[in-house]
Amino acid sequence: MNIWNWVALGGAAVAALLVVAVVRRRASASASGRRFFRHPTAAPGLFVLAFFVTVAVAAPLVAPYKPYQQIDIVHLQNRSPSTRNVLGTDPFSRDVWSRLAYGARISLGIGALAMLVAVTIGGAVGATAGYFRGWMDAALMRLVDVGLAMPRIFAMLVVVALWDHIAVPVLVLLIGLTGWFATSRLVRAEVLSLRERDFVAAARALGAGPGRVIGRHVLPNAAAPIIVSAALGIGNVMLLEAGLSFLGMGVPSPAPSWGNMIADGWPKIAVAPWSATFPGLAISLVVMALNAVGDALRDALDPRKEAV
Amino acid sequence: MIAWVVRRVAASVAIIWAVVTLTFFVIHAARGSPFLPEQSQSVSPETLDRLRRQFGLDRSLPEQYVLYLRNLARGELGESFVLRRPVADALADAMPHTFFLALAALLIDFTAGLALGIYQAVRERSVGDVVLGNVALFVNSMPTFWLGLVLLLGFAQWLHWFPTGGPSDPVLCPRVDSLPCLLDFFWHLTLPALTLGLVGAAGTARFQRAAMLEVIRQEYVRTARAKGLREGRVLLVHALRNALLPFITLVGLAFPFLLTGAVLVETVYSWPGMGLLAVRAILQRDYYVVTGAALVTSAMVVLGSLMADLLYAVADPRIRVRGA
Numbered sequence: 045m046n047i048w049n050w051v052a053l054g055g056a057a058v059a060a061l062l063v064v065a066v067v068r069r070r071a072s073a074s075a076s077g078r079r080f081f082r083h084p085t086a087a088p089g090l091f092v093l094a095f096f097v098t099v100a101v102a103a104p105l106v107a108p109y110k111p112y113q114q115i116d117i118v119h120l121q122n123r124s125p126s127t128r129n130v131l132g133t134d135p136f137s138r139d140v141w142s143r144l145a146y147g148a149r150i151s152l153g154i155g156a157l158a159m160l161v162a163v164t165i166g167g168a169v170g171a172t173a174g175y176f177r178g179w180m181d182a183a184l185m186r187l188v189d190v191g192l193a194m195p196r197i198f199a200m201l202v203v204v205a206l207w208d209h210i211a212v213p214v215l216v217l218l219i220g221l222t223g224w225f226a227t228s229r230l231v232r233a234e235v236l237s238l239r240e241r242d243f244v245a246a247a248r249a250l251g252a253g254p255g256r257v258i259g260r261h262v263l264p265n266a267a268a269p270i271i272v273s274a275a276l277g278i279g280n281v282m283l284l285e286a287g288l289s290f291l292g293m294g295v296p297s298p299a300p301s302w303g304n305m306i307a308d309g310w311p312k313i314a315v316a317p318w319s320a321t322f323p324g325l326a327i328s329l330v331v332m333a334l335n336a337v338g339d340a341l342r343d344a345l346d347p348r349k350e351a352v
Numbered sequence: 353m354i355a356w357v358v359r360r361v362a363a364s365v366a367i368i369w370a371v372v373t374l375t376f377f378v379i380h381a382a383r384g385s386p387f388l389p390e391q392s393q394s395v396s397p398e399t400l401d402r403l404r405r406q407f408g409l410d411r412s413l414p415e416q417y418v419l420y421l422r423n424l425a426r427g428e429l430g431e432s433f434v435l436r437r438p439v440a441d442a443l444a445d446a447m448p449h450t451f452f453l454a455l456a457a458l459l460i461d462f463t464a465g466l467a468l469g470i471y472q473a474v475r476e477r478s479v480g481d482v483v484l485g486n487v488a489l490f491v492n493s494m495p496t497f498w499l500g501l502v503l504l505l506g507f508a509q510w511l512h513w514f515p516t517g518g519p520s521d522p523v524l525c526p527r528v529d530s531l532p533c534l535l536d537f538f539w540h541l542t543l544p545a546l547t548l549g550l551v552g553a554a555g556t557a558r559f560q561r562a563a564m565l566e567v568i569r570q571e572y573v574r575t576a577r578a579k580g581l582r583e584g585r586v587l588l589v590h591a592l593r594n595a596l597l598p599f600i601t602l603v604g605l606a607f608p609f610l611l612t613g614a615v616l617v618e619t620v621y622s623w624p625g626m627g628l629l630a631v632r633a634i635l636q637r638d639y640y641v642v643t644g645a646a647l648v649t650s651a652m653v654v655l656g657s658l659m660a661d662l663l664y665a666v667a668d669p670r671i672r673v674r675g676a
Contacts, residue, residue, distance in 0.1 A: 084482075085486070085489070186363075186366075186367075189363070189367050190367050190370040190371060190374070192653070193367045193368070193370075193371050193650040193653045193654050194371050194374075194375075194646065194649070194650055194653070195615070195649055195653065197615050197616070198615065198630060198645075198646070198649060201615075201630075201631065201634045202375055202378050202379055202382075202634055202642065202646075203378060205378075205379065205382035205383065205384075205634055205635075205637070206378065206381060206382050206383065207383065208383050208384075279493065283495050283496075286495045286497075286498070287495065287496075287497060287615075287616050290495075290497055290616065290619075291616070291619065291631060303495075306495075306497075306498055306501070310501060313501060313504075313505055313509070314505070314509050317505055320498075320501060321498075321501075321502065321505075324494070324495060324498035324501070324502070327493075327494075327495050327498065328490060328493050328494045328495070328498070329493075331493035331494075332489055332490050332492075332493035334493075335489055335492070335493055336489065
């Protein structure tokens with residue numbers, strides 16, 4: 045790691061602090077924003093997330109090596125952390141810190157995108173089932189029952205076997221497609237109560253079709269629980285991706301993801317514990333931050349909790 | 353009530369059938385065949401043909417499916433290609449391992465989780481509460497298998513307190529049939545159970561703290577205190593009883609969590625349970641072991657949520673379903 049990498053890393057930390065400060069100023073304008081920051085872990089959680097996102101974006105600046113580069117396969121495998129390789133090198137003589145920085149792109153990217161897919165499908169299915177009720181509701185919810193009856197990692201392992209070498213976008217889609225069941229139940233419950241409200245009846249009386257009523261009137265009012273479950277869900281997706289990659293069924297190997305970094309380091313964990321422990325620590329930190337922010341969001345967006 | 357139970361059971365059977373059917377078709381469509389792993393090219397085409405005929409894989413897929421369902425109705429789960437034994441036997445061997453692992457993990461999960469949650473709620477906003485809360489949040493955010501690796505590294509590799517994997521000592525205790533061997537089994541069980549249990553306990557503690565806090569603020573708790581009852585009795589008898597209600601749901605939800613967590617933890621500790629069996633079967637395209645494992649796991653998940661609903665009705669008369 046040279047001086048410029050350290051400067052860039054410091055820059056990432058400053059940028060993350062700035063993000064937190066800006067968000068805090070914006071948030072202080074509204075009651076729910078103030079409630080969010082009153083949660084003791086909200087600001088630290090936000091900082092950790094902003095920091096890792098900055099590192100992911102600025103990976104070429106903060107990482108001294110390319111993620112695939114085998115620095116010196118004869119002399120530099122399993123080297124312990126030093127000034128040259130801050131987090132050591134892995135069994136294939138690659139710089140663990142560089143892979144961690146580039147891996148943030150894949151791990152965070154998969155988490156966010158897969159969750160986006162899941163929330164979109166879950167929202168659409170839940171809204172359809174809750175709004176139209178009747179046979180459509182029954183059919184969709186039985187489908188959800190089936191989806192929830194299969195442990196997710198098991199379902200993913202079976203489905204991933206359909207491909208020889210799975211591409212990352214396909215993986216994102218698959219994780220999203222197996223992750224919407226719980227969200228759809230949540231949205232359905234919310235829509236069921238919203239559809240009986242007067243403003244929905246008013247919108248219908250004004251001649252709005254079902255698509256417009258759902259999209260413009262019902263879903264925006266159900267946004268709070270969806271946002272909270274999405275924030276908490278990203279963490280789950282990251283854990284799932286890590287598990288799949290650990291079993292060799294996730295992100296294919298030379299590309300760095302935090303999960304397959306653990307898998308790469310595992311066989312040599314007795315000799316070089318750093319190559320498997322640091323990626324796991326990174327996952328734990330980010331998931332913890334997501335949970336903290338999710339908790340704070342729940343408290344902030346649900347005013348009923350405030351009364352307690 | 354009875355009509356409700358019958359309906360739930362019927363729905364459960366339908367769900368399990370759907371899961372098995374989905375798994376059957378997806379795993380048959382998977383790349384590669386059970387008899388020709390990519391590593392070995394040494395099997396002659398004639399042998400391969402004979403094997404495929406022997407296991408009925410030369411028939412069309414719908415035919416195979418109907419055949420499978422017919423066998424399933426007779427209680428036969430088929431034959432494992434790789435293990436060369438009935439799938440039911442392989443599952444029967446693996447299930448006790450997963451069961452004991454889950455049981456031990458649940459024990460750690462609930463005792464530690466409940467104790468921590470109650471302690472935190474009683475000492476709300478004290479230093480202990482804040483520290484424990486953050487530790488619980490951190491542990492709850494770890495990838496379970498990674499915690500397994502870390503514990504393995506610390507307690508087995510460095511300290512040599514526990515074995516590095518497997519269910520028992522293969523030389524001294526190939527099967528658990530004596531007291532020393534039972535102890536050996538527990539000794540092997542400790543780390544995997546601790547891995548699953550700790551992650552679960554962290555979640556339980558967070559949940560229980562919130563539930564307890566909600567109850568403690570209610571008026572009947574104040575009444576109990578006003579009557580002059582000792583604090584311990586107020587908390588453990590009056591408050592906890594109601595704070596345990598949401599916890600029952602958690603028990604039902606813990607089932608699938610333990611099973612999925614177990615897939616990875618069993619891999620880390622080479623624990624020969626359902627998870628390890630299923631993962632190997634998927635990798636080896638051992639079709640009927642995969643569908644059999646899908647059958648058993650989905651049955652357990654469905655059973656877990658059914659049990660939670662029933663327990664709920666028992667514990668809280670308000671929720672008891674009337675007629676419907």
